[in-house]
Amino acid sequence: MRTLNHFHKALFLIVFTLTFLPSGRLLAQGLDPATIANPPADSWPTYHGDYSGKRHSPLTQITPQNVSSLTLAWAFQTGQEATLKSSPLLVNGILYFTVPDNVWAVDARSGHRLWRYTYPPNKGQHIGHRGVAMYKGWLYFTTPDAHLISLDAQNGKVRWNIQIADNEKGYWSTMSPLVVRDHVLVGVGGDLDNIPGFLKSIDPESGKTQWQWFVTPPAGTPNATSGGMTWMTGTYDPELNLVYWGTGNPTPVLTGKTRPGDNLYTCSIVALNPDTGKLAWAFQVSPHDTHDWDAVETPVLVDADFGGQPRKMLMQTSRNGYFFVLDRTNGKNLLTVPYGPVNWSLGVDKQGRPIPNPGKEPAPDGRLIAPDEGGLTNYRSPSFDPKTGLFIVSAHPSWSIYFAKPADGTYGWAGADYDVWSRGVIEAIDYQTGKIRWSHEVGKDIFAGVLTTDSGLTFTGDIAGNVLALDTSDGKTLWHAGTGARMDTSPITYELDKRQYVVTGNGGVIFAWALPESVQ
Amino acid sequence: MAPGLRMKALITGVVLTTFPFLAAQTKTSKPVSQWATPAVVERGKSLFGQNCSFCHGREGFGGETGPNLMDSDLVTSDVRGNKIGPVVRNGRPENGMPAFKLPPQQIIELAAFLHAQKKKSESHPGGRRGVSVSDLQTGNVEAGKQYFNGAGACSSCHSPTGDLAGVARRYRGLELEKRMLYPKNATATVAVTLPSGQTVSGKLSYQDEFTIGLTDESGWYQSWPANSIKYAISAPAEAHVELLGKYTDDDVHNLMAYLQTLR
Numbered sequence: 001m002r003t004l005n006h007f008h009k010a011l012f013l014i015v016f017t018l019t020f021l022p023s024g025r026l027l028a029q030g031l032d033p034a035t036i037a038n039p040p041a042d043s044w045p046t047y048h049g050d051y052s053g054k055r056h057s058p059l060t061q062i063t064p065q066n067v068s069s070l071t072l073a074w075a076f077q078t079g080q081e082a083t084l085k086s087s088p089l090l091v092n093g094i095l096y097f098t099v100p101d102n103v104w105a106v107d108a109r110s111g112h113r114l115w116r117y118t119y120p121p122n123k124g125q126h127i128g129h130r131g132v133a134m135y136k137g138w139l140y141f142t143t144p145d146a147h148l149i150s151l152d153a154q155n156g157k158v159r160w161n162i163q164i165a166d167n168e169k170g171y172w173s174t175m176s177p178l179v180v181r182d183h184v185l186v187g188v189g190g191d192l193d194n195i196p197g198f199l200k201s202i203d204p205e206s207g208k209t210q211w212q213w214f215v216t217p218p219a220g221t222p223n224a225t226s227g228g229m230t231w232m233t234g235t236y237d238p239e240l241n242l243v244y245w246g247t248g249n250p251t252p253v254l255t256g257k258t259r260p261g262d263n264l265y266t267c268s269i270v271a272l273n274p275d276t277g278k279l280a281w282a283f284q285v286s287p288h289d290t291h292d293w294d295a296v297e298t299p300v301l302v303d304a305d306f307g308g309q310p311r312k313m314l315m316q317t318s319r320n321g322y323f324f325v326l327d328r329t330n331g332k333n334l335l336t337v338p339y340g341p342v343n344w345s346l347g348v349d350k351q352g353r354p355i356p357n358p359g360k361e362p363a364p365d366g367r368l369i370a371p372d373e374g375g376l377t378n379y380r381s382p383s384f385d386p387k388t389g390l391f392i393v394s395a396h397p398s399w400s401i402y403f404a405k406p407a408d409g410t411y412g413w414a415g416a417d418y419d420v421w422s423r424g425v426i427e428a429i430d431y432q433t434g435k436i437r438w439s440h441e442v443g444k445d446i447f448a449g450v451l452t453t454d455s456g457l458t459f460t461g462d463i464a465g466n467v468l469a470l471d472t473s474d475g476k477t478l479w480h481a482g483t484g485a486r487m488d489t490s491p492i493t494y495e496l497d498k499r500q501y502v503v504t505g506n507g508g509v510i511f512a513w514a515l516p517e518s519v520q
Numbered sequence: 521m522a523p524g525l526r527m528k529a530l531i532t533g534v535v536l537t538t539f540p541f542l543a544a545q546t547k548t549s550k551p552v553s554q555w556a557t558p559a560v561v562e563r564g565k566s567l568f569g570q571n572c573s574f575c576h577g578r579e580g581f582g583g584e585t586g587p588n589l590m591d592s593d594l595v596t597s598d599v600r601g602n603k604i605g606p607v608v609r610n611g612r613p614e615n616g617m618p619a620f621k622l623p624p625q626q627i628i629e630l631a632a633f634l635h636a637q638k639k640k641s642e643s644h645p646g647g648r649r650g651v652s653v654s655d656l657q658t659g660n661v662e663a664g665k666q667y668f669n670g671a672g673a674c675s676s677c678h679s680p681t682g683d684l685a686g687v688a689r690r691y692r693g694l695e696l697e698k699r700m701l702y703p704k705n706a707t708a709t710v711a712v713t714l715p716s717g718q719t720v721s722g723k724l725s726y727q728d729e730f731t732i733g734l735t736d737e738s739g740w741y742q743s744w745p746a747n748s749i750k751y752a753i754s755a756p757a758e759a760h761v762e763l764l765g766k767y768t769d770d771d772v773h774n775l776m777a778y779l780q781t782l783r
Contacts, residue, residue, distance in 0.1 A: 081621045123566050127574040144570065192578045292584060341765055359769075365658040366651070367769050368701070373584055399764045401697070401772075403651050416582040416650070418694060421702040421761055443728065445616060464728040477729060 030137035030153060031091045033179050037238050041495040044090040046233075047131055047176040048381065049492060053235040053298040055383040057493045060455040061500035062515060067457060067469045067479045073501060073514040074111030078104065084505030085488045086131035087176065087381075093496060095503070096134070096153070097510065100126040100144050100174070105156060109496055111512060117156035119143050125172035125189065128488075130233065130379075133177035133184060135204040140184050142173035148186055148202060162207040164188060170195050176233050177202075180243060180274040183210060187230025187245070191292070192412045194251045195219050197228035197266075201277060211277030215247045215265050225263035227251035232296035232379055237312070240329060242271045242280055244301065244314055248294035254362045254415030255290065255404045262287040267295040269316060269324075271331060281331030285318045287353055290361045291344065291402060292373045292417075293320040300384050300391070306334055306432060315431060317382055317393040319375030320344075322354055323434050337434025339427060340397040341370035362404035362415045372400030373417045381449035381490035383458070385472050390428040390437060392450045392458055392472070398422035424463050426450065428475060438475035442468070449490025451502070459502055461487030467504050467511065483511060552639075555600055556632035563626075564633025571620055572630075580637045581650065585616065588650035589634060590641045601631035614705075653693035656776055664778030667771050672763060674775075677756060680782050688783045697776050701764065706757035710734050713750040724753055 036045050041059060049055055062070060078084065082099035088106075089096045095108045101122070105114040124144025132151075133140040138159060139151040145167035150159040164186050165171035170193030178185040184202040197215040202208070215228030229248035236243045250259055250266040265279075267286035272279055285295045300315045306325065314328035321342035325335035333352025345354040360367050374396060382393040399422075404415030424446025428437045442448075443463030451459045457478070458470040465486050469479040485507025493502045502513045569578060575586025582588035589595050598604045605627040611619035622630070668674045678684050691699055698704075708724040710732060725741055726733030732751050733743035 081619070083618065123569055125574055126570045191584065192573060343765070363769075364655050365769075365773055366656070366697070368764070368767055368772055370764070399701070401694075401701070403655070405655065413577055413581070413583050416588060417585075418587070418651070418698060419585065420698060421704075421764060462728060466728060466730065468729075480730060 031134040031179075033135055033181055036179065037236075042090070042093070044088065044492045044494050045134060046089065046178065047087050047133070048233060048235065048298065049087075051236040051238065052301040053381075054300055054302065054386075055298075055381045055449070055451050055490060056385060057451065057453045059453050059493055059495055059500050061495065061498075062453065062457060062469075062502065063455040064457060064471050064478055066515060069515055070469065070479050070481075070502075070513050071516050072481070073499075073512040075512070076104070076106050076111045076113070076510040078102070078508045078510070080508050082126070083128070083486075083488050083507055084510065085128040085174075085379075086505065087490055087492055088503060088505075088510070089132060089134055090492070090494050091134055091153070094153075095510075096132050096139060097505070098129045098131050098141065099508070100129045103132060103139065103141050103151065103156060105153070106510070108494070108501070108512075111510070115156040117141070117151055117158075119149065122167075124167050125174070127172075127174060127189075129174050131176035133179050135179045135182075135184065138204065140177045140179070140186075140202075140204070142175055142177065142186060144172050144174070146171040146173045146188055148173075148177070148184070148207070150204075150207060160207045162202070164200060165190075165198075169193065173231070175231050178233050178236065178243065179204065180236050183274050185234065185243065185245075185274065187232070189229045189231040189248075191227065191229065191249070191251060191253055194226040194411055196226050197230050197248055199230045199245055199272070199277070201274065213272055213277040213279065215268075215270075216250070216263070223258070223260060225250040225259035225261075225266055227253070227263075228266040228268075229294065230296070231294070232298070235299050235301050235314075236274065237301055237328060240312070241273060241275070242328070243274045244299040244328065245270050245272065246294070246296035246299055246316065248296055249286075249289050249292050252410045252412060252414035253290075253292050254402060254413060254417070255408065255410060256288050256361060258410045259288075263289070267293060267320070269295060269299050269314065269326065269331075271328065283324070283326055283331045283333065283351075284353055285316070285322065285324055286320045286356070288356055289320070290356070290404075291320070291369065293318070293375050295319065296379070297377055298381055300382065301328060302384055302386075302431070304386065304389070304431075313431075315384065315391055317377050317391065317395070317429070319371075319378055320354065321371050321376040323391070323393075323429055324352070325431060335432075335434055338376075339393065339429055339434065339436065340376045340395055340425075341399070342376070343368075343370050362402035362417070364403065364405035366401040366403050368399060368420070369402050369417075370399050371396065372398040372419045372422060373402075374398065374419075374422075380447065381451075383450040383452040384431070385452040385456075385458070387454070387456070388428075388437075388472055389431055390472065391431045392426060392428050392452060394446050394448060394450055394460060395425045395427045395439075396422055396446050397425060426458070426460055426470065426475065428472075440470060440475040440477075448487035448504075451491040451493060453493060459491040459493070459504070461491075461504065461506065465506060467491075467506065467513070481513070483507070483509070485509065552632075552635050555628070556635055560629050560632045561636045564629035564631070564636075567622070567626055567630055568633050571622075575617075579641075580634055581641070590638050591650045591652075595634050595638055598631055598635070601627040604631045604634065651694045656693055656697060656773070657780075659770070659773030659775065659777030661774075661777045661781055663770070664774035664776070667775055668778055671766075672771070672775065677759065684779070684782050686783060688780045692780075696779060697772070700775060700779060701772070702760045703757050706755070708753055708755035708757075710754070711752045712744065714744075715748065724755075727753075 234245035448461030
C-alpha cells in the first residue's frame with residue numbers, strides 16, 4: 001500500500017505538472033535578473049524596459065493602421081497630489097510604480113490595487129520619483145532622504161532600510177535603481193550643497209555596500225569641483241560587462257571660479273565595471289559646466305553600422321544641446337552635433353567635446369543663452385527606432401538669461417537663470433549625421449518621454465495633456481486622447497493574454513491603453 | 521494637533537481664502553512676530569525644504585528654474601499666507617509651477633518661513649541674491665537706440681513715442697528686460713473661417729494640435745476641432761523669437777539702456 005501511495009503521489013505530480021505548467025503562471029518566482037537583458041513581451045522589468053535604454057518594444061499588435069481605434073483599457077487613480085514621474089515595472093502581471101514616499105502594486109490586467117507602501121514622513125527632497133527596481137522577489141525603492149528600502153514584492157512589507165547618503169548633508173534620491181546580476185546600483189541628487197556625487201553598488205540580499213565610485217573629490221578639496229550627481233538610471237552591456245552612467249553638473253552650479261579646469265567627472269558619460277566599480281573610460285560632454293547641464297540623460301546603447309562599419313555605440317541627446325555618438329567599447333567620439341539652438345560653445349575639440357565660451361558664463365549683467373537651465377532635453381526618455389535609424393527625443397528649444405555675481409557666493413546655486421522663451425518639440429534625429437528628419441511641436445514646453453514600437457509607432461504626450469501616437473516614419477499624429485493632465489512620464493508597453501497595452505502616467509493617474517477586444 | 525486647534529486652523533483657512541479683506545485687517549492687529557513663532561518658522565522651513573527648495577533654493581533665493589522669492593512683491597505684500605496661499609494651492613501653470621494642496625496651517629507655516637527668511641536677507645544685504653535694477657545698467661543708450669532703429673528693426677513694430685512711451689515707468693529691471701526679449705503674455709488673435717464661409721475672430725484663448733479656442737468680442741469662448749476649420753493666427757510678438765539667436769549680450773544691454781530712457 002505504501003508503494004501504491006507513493007505511486008499515486010508521483011502520478012498526481014505528473015498530471016499536475018502537465019496540466020498547469022504550460023501556462024507558466026503558477027510558478028511565479030519574482031524576477032530572475034538574467035531576463036532583464038532580453039525581457040519577454042509580458043514584462044517591463046527595469047526602468048528603461050531593458051538594459052539598452054532604447055525604450056523600443058518589439059510588440060506589433062498596435063499598428064499605424066489600427067491605432068486610431070486605441071481606447072482606454074483601465075485607469076488607476078493614485079489619489080495623490082504628486083505628479084507621476086515614474087516608469088512602472090511589470091513582472092508576473094503586476095505593475096509597480098511610485099511617487100515620492102509611495103509605492104503601488106497594481107494588477108496589470110485590470111488596474112486594481114494589490115497593495116500600497118507608504119514611507120514615513122521625512123524632511124527629504126520631494127521633487128519627484130522615477131520608480132522601483134526588482135531582484136527575485138524583492139523591490140528596491142529610493143527615498144527623499146536618501147535611503148534605499150527593500151520591499152517584499154508580494155505584499156509591500158519592508159525587508160530592510162539602509163542609508164545611501166546623509167540627507168542632512170544635502171543628498172536625496174529619486175532614481176530607479178539598476179539591477180545587474182547581484183548588484184543594485186543606486187545614485188543620488190543634491191545640487192543645493194557643494195557635495196560629491198557617487199554611484200553605489202548594494203548587495204540585493206544583505207543591503208551591504210559592495211563598492212562606491214565617487215564622481216568628484218571629497219567636499220572641501222581646494223580648487224576642486226564638487227557635484228556630479230547620479231540621479232538617473234544608467235544602462236548596461238552584458239557582453240562588455242560595463243554599466244554606462246551619466247553624471248550631473250559641478251557645484252557651485254552657476255559659477256566656476258572656485259573650480260578651475262574641466263571638473264572631471266562631472267557632466268560626463270562614464271563606463272564602470274559593475275563588479276568592482278572600476279572606471280573603464282569617461283567622456284565629458286560639458287567640460288567646466290556653468291549652466292546646470294547634467295549629462296544624466298539616458299546613455300542609449302545601439303549596435304548598428306556607423307559610416308559603413310558595424311559598431312557598438314552609445315548615444316545621448318544631452319541637456320547641453322548636443323547629440324553625441326560614442327564607441328562604447330572605448331568611449332571614443334564618433335559624432336557631436338547640436339539638435340537645436342545652442343550658443344554657448346566655441347565649437348567642438350578634437351575629442352568631440354564642445355568647447356565652452358568663457359563669454360557665455362553667467363555674469364552680473366546677464367548672458368542670453370540657449371538652451372535654458374532645464375536644457376534642450378532632460379530626464380525624459382528618448383527612444384531609438386532600429387528600423388528607421390531615428391533617435392527620437394523630447395526636445396526643449398529654449399533661451400534664458402543667466403546671472404551670477406560675487407554676492408551670490410560660491411555655494412550651491414550661486415546664481416540664477418530666468419527663462420525667456422521655450423517650445424516643446426519631438427525631434428527625430430538621423431543617428432549617422434545628426435540631421436533632424438522630422439519635428440513635431442507639442443506646445444510651449446514638454447515633460448513627456450518617448451516610446452517606439454516595431455510596428456512603426458511613437459508614443460508620447462503634449463503639454464495640454466493629450467497622449468499622442470505618431471507615425472515614426474514622418475512624425476504625423478495618428479491617434480490622441482485628452483487625459484486632463486500633463487504627461488510627466490515616459491510611456492511603456494507590454495503584452496498580456498495576447499493584448500498589447502501602452503501605459504502612460506498623466507498627472508496622478510495611470511492610464512492603460514489597448515485596442516478594443518473586437519479589433520485584436 | 522488637538523481637534524479644537526485643527527478646527528480653528530481650518531476656519532482661519534476658509535476665512536482667509538473666502539474673505540481676503542479680513543486677512544488684510546489683521547495686518548495692523550497682528551505683527552509677523554506674533555504668528556510666525558520660531559516653531560512655526562521651523563515647520564515652514566521643513567515644508568519648504570521638501571516641496572519648494574528644488575526650484576526656489578533652500579533659502580528661497582532661487583534655484584533651478586524657480587525665481588528668487590526674497591525680492592518678490594507677493595512675499596512682501598503677504599499677510600499670514602493670504603497672498604502666498606493661493607499661489608501655492610493653485611500653482612502657476614503658465615510658469616511651470618505645480619499646485620500644492622497644502623492645508624491652511626501649512627500655508628501659514630510656509631509664509632512664516634518666507635517672512636523670516638526675507639527679514640534675514642534684508643539684515644545681510646551683502647549676501648542677498650537676485651537681480652537688482654543696478655545690475656542691468658552696463659549698456660550704452662546711444663548704441664541701444666541705433667540697434668532699435670537699425671539692426672534690431674524694433675522700430676518696424678514699436679515707437680518710443682507710441683506703444684513704448686513711458687515703458688520704463690511701467691516696468692523696471694529684470695521684468696523690463698524679460699518683456700523686451702519676449703513678452704510671454706502678449707495677446708494673439710485668430711481669424712476662423714467655418715465650413716459655411718462664416719468668419720469668427722477674437723483673442724486666441726486655447727490652442728493645441730486638435731482644438732482652437734477663441735474669446736469673441738462679446739466675451740464668449742468658442743472652440744472648434746482644428747481640422748474642421750481654416751484659421752489664421754496673428755501673433756506679432758513672435759517676431760521677438762527671431763532676434764534671440766541674433767543678439768549679442770552687448771545688444772541686449774544697450775537696448776535695455778535705451779528702453780530705460782523711455783520714462
